Amino acid sequence: MTYKINVKNIQGNILTGFSKDFQSFMFLKFTDTVEAKRWLKDITPEVATVEELQAFKDLFKLTKKRRGTELGTVQATWMNLAFTHSGLQALDVSQHELDSFPEAFKAGMKARANEIGDVGTSAPENWIEPLGSKDIHALLIFASDSPIELRKYIMRHATILESYPSIKIEFLEDGMDRADQPGHEHFGFKDGISQPGIRNFTQPANPENPDQGIPGQDLLHAGEFVLGYPSQIPEADPEHDGPNPNPGENSHSGPIWTVDGSYLVFRRLRQDVPAFRKFVEHTAEKLGISKDLMGAKIVGRYASGAPLESSDAQSRDAAMLPQQDPGLRCPFLLDDKNINNFEFGEDEEGKIVPRASHIRKTYPRDQGGEESRTQTHRMLRRGIQFGSSYRPQIEGFYPHGADTEYPQDRGLLFLSYQSDIERQFEFVQQSWVNNPDFPEKGDGQDPIIAQSPAGEFKMPLPTQGGCPVHTLSIKHFVTTTGGEYFFQPSIHALCILAG
Numbered sequence: 001m002t003y004k005i006n007v008k009n010i011q012g013n014i015l016t017g018f019s020k021d022f023q024s025f026m027f028l029k030f031t032d033t034v035e036a037k038r039w040l041k042d043i044t045p046e047v048a049t050v051e052e053l054q055a056f057k058d059l060f061k062l063t064k065k066r067r068g069t070e071l072g073t074v075q076a077t078w079m080n081l082a083f084t085h086s087g088l089q090a091l092d093v094s095q096h097e098l099d100s101f102p103e104a105f106k107a108g109m110k111a112r113a114n115e116i117g118d119v120g121t122s123a124p125e126n127w128i129e130p131l132g133s134k135d136i137h138a139l140l141i142f143a144s145d146s147p148i149e150l151r152k153y154i155m156r157h158a159t160i161l162e163s164y165p166s167i168k169i170e171f172l173e174d175g176m177d178r179a180d181q182p183g184h185e186h187f188g189f190k191d192g193i194s195q196p197g198i199r200n201f202t203q204p205a206n207p208e209n210p211d212q213g214i215p216g217q218d219l220l221h222a223g224e225f226v227l228g229y230p231s232q233i234p235e236a237d238p239e240h241d242g243p244n245p246n247p248g249e250n251s252h253s254g255p256i257w258t259v260d261g262s263y264l265v266f267r268r269l270r271q272d273v274p275a276f277r278k279f280v281e282h283t284a285e286k287l288g289i290s291k292d293l294m295g296a297k298i299v300g301r302y303a304s305g306a307p308l309e310s311s312d313a314q315s316r317d318a319a320m321l322p323q324q325d326p327g328l329r330c331p332f333l334l335d336d337k338n339i340n341n342f343e344f345g346e347d348e349e350g351k352i353v354p355r356a357s358h359i360r361k362t363y364p365r366d367q368g369g370e371e372s373r374t375q376t377h378r379m380l381r382r383g384i385q386f387g388s389s390y391r392p393q394i395e396g397f398y399p400h401g402a403d404t405e406y407p408q409d410r411g412l413l414f415l416s417y418q419s420d421i422e423r424q425f426e427f428v429q430q431s432w433v434n435n436p437d438f439p440e441k442g443d444g445q446d447p448i449i450a451q452s453p454a455g456e457f458k459m460p461l462p463t464q465g466g467c468p469v470h471t472l473s474i475k476h477f478v479t480t481t482g483g484e485y486f487f488q489p490s491i492h493a494l495c496i497l498a499g
């Protein structure tokens with residue numbers, strides 16, 4: 001079924017992704033409705049759309065291909081805008097419309113801490129103020145290829161805000177790709193690889209397979225991520241292998257003007273890099289495997305991004321898994337044909353990719369023959385790192401992040417877009433990541449992002465060659481230091497909100 005996605009009306013970061021090395025997140029509070037609406041009217045023309053980001057991406061690809069380098073090609077600076085439920089209230093949205101939003105968005109992330117597992121040191125009482133408070137009304141996301149252009153653009157908006165004294169900048173957080181390991185998160189693994197493809201938007205790499213973008217990337221209906229479009233059907237279609245390709249009902253939520261908008265989950269996740277490294281080293285030694293393979297068992301991919309699971313049946317011998325990251329020797333494993341082209345169905349017991357590993361917990365693919373249902377819990381991830389890289393050689397020389405109490409403040413600013421926070425982000429956190437009995441009883445929690453009140457949890461690791469299962473005791477390495485749920489309206493809705 002073809003339908004047209006209104007790329008002129010949807011904000012850019014939702015479907016295309018800014019993919020910029022430098023990003024900043026400005027959290028605002030409104031204290032005067034009239035002024036807030038005037039400001040919104042002023043800045044709406046600057047909000048970047050999917051159409052603009054796509055045009056930029058096409059031009060970037062074209063120039064890079066001809067010149068053979070990224071250097072000297074086109075650059076861009078973008079801005080997007082989202083609101084919390086209390087922000088919409090401050091903009092004078094009617095009570096009737098405010099009430100019609102879903103419960104999770106109305107409550108905000110802080111109030112949902114128990115549902116999503118923000119307990120112990122990740123509990124909201126330990127978050128950096130004012131993250132999670134009702135004083136956060138709007139989020140401006142700035143993104144640029146150049147740190148200088150980004151600063152200039154932020155200063156432009158700070159100057160605009162000076163004309164609106166009732167709007168306060170409550171918090172400003174900088175995100176930055178790592179200079180020493182571009183594209184890698186702080187534990188050292190390539191991130192941002194696997195994303196759902198979108199029907200009528202993502203180009204199928206093979207025209208004879210209209211259900212996939214790059215090999216292994218299932219195309220999903222746009223309504224999973226943007227309101228107002230067909231969504232996925234959770235039941236399998238007997239006529240088709242893989243996820244049901246038929247369109248389900250159009251996604252809808254809240255007032256009528258939410259069409260072409262999306263819900264944004266923002267999480268500030270601090271990573272304890274020295275503790276993670278020590279754990280990987282120590283456990284690898286204990287099990288007699290390499291650090292590369294140990295890390296891959298935890299994440300589900302080697303640090304280069306090479307998948308541990310292979311589409312090639314011959315390589316599916318758990319005893320023969322490469323000890324050294326194969327992405328370093330065989331760069332073809334990282335190309336579009338191979339990087340995402342795998343399922344877990346032939347590794348039901350998790351001997352190759354443990355069932356608790358991060359990528360298997362957060363996206364179990366064909367695990368248990370439930371592919372159609374699994375596809376109703378996907379997210380478009382748009383995260384970026386904060387803080388400087390951990391380099392033990394220069395210990396004591398870390399410019400800290402926002403938290404002066406914690407000089408080694410570094411981690412991931414996790415952002416995800418979805419049309420239903422409860423069915424997508426919250427479900428993944430609650431029913432998969434933090435659930436020690438998913439997919440099977442006793443499988444353990446996600447070693448990267450799970451939380452537990454005791455600060456420690458278990459992850460069974462089926463060892464190789466039929467040896468018994470080894471159960472790892474994991475102290476959590478990631479702590480939530482703040483977060484919030486936002487709604488990112490369409491351009492048309494921004495005009496309505498501005499009155």
Ligand code: HEM
Nearest residue numbers: 185189190191192193194269359362363412414428449478
């Ligand atoms: C500091 C925290 C986190 C780190 C270090 C981290 C790291 C990674 C890495 C290295 C990958 C593999 C590369 C890729 O496919 O993009 C990945 C994939 C993924 N992560 Fe995370 N992640 C974090 C937080 C989260 C959170 C909070 C969620 C959602 C609840 C999440 C959901 C996913 C998903 C859905 C995938 C893709 C799985 C797939 O499609 O194969 N991650 N993450």
